[in-house]
Amino acid sequence: EDKVVQSPLSLVVHEGDTVTLNCSYEVTNFRSLLWYKQEKKAPTFLFMLTSSGIEKKSGRLSSILDKKELFSILNITATQTGDSAVYLCAVEAFGNEKLTFGTGTRLTIIP
């Protein structure tokens, strides 16, 4: 059975800090890994990663995938209170036809 584990489960930091969120996976026939941010309602799409070692970047957020070690990290630099959310990692496998989500990391940014 496909498995996605995120760590830490929760994280509290001060505004301006840099954070790194982790996602490890055990998936047969890996296809892609996705990161979502969920504040109060809709998860919003951040990144889709399919290739190892290629960093994807959007403003202060960046993410990279390591297909050999089976993990991904999501970095947020110069955090702001608006970054407070649950960050979800999900993986897709060839032939599985559904996303497997991790339980998420709850990030809280203190002003």
Next chain:
Amino acid sequence: DTEVTQTPKHLVMGMTNKKSLKCEQHMGHRAMYWYKQKAKKPPELMFVYSYEKLSINESVPSRFSPECPNSSLLNLHLHALQPEDSALYLCASSLRHLRDSPLHFGNGTRLTVT
């Protein structure tokens, strides 16, 4: 605001009621999904429609009945629900069914069954 619109935002229903959740997108996406999310848990897949045909039913009880009238609309008909069905119901769409096509989620319907 997302490009996937769900109505209603909140719904309270009794165990004998019949109600429907609605979802609409106009992004030309051909795959639509229903997810259920309980508090502090990740979304759980319920149904997938691909090109208006049901392609995945994740062993969901028959008291939940999906319907895809056209490529832009997705409904979830509810009947004889149980209190444990109370949750946030999320609709999502993607250009195609997965295959490197990220999901775009609606804001959800928060359902309370009394």
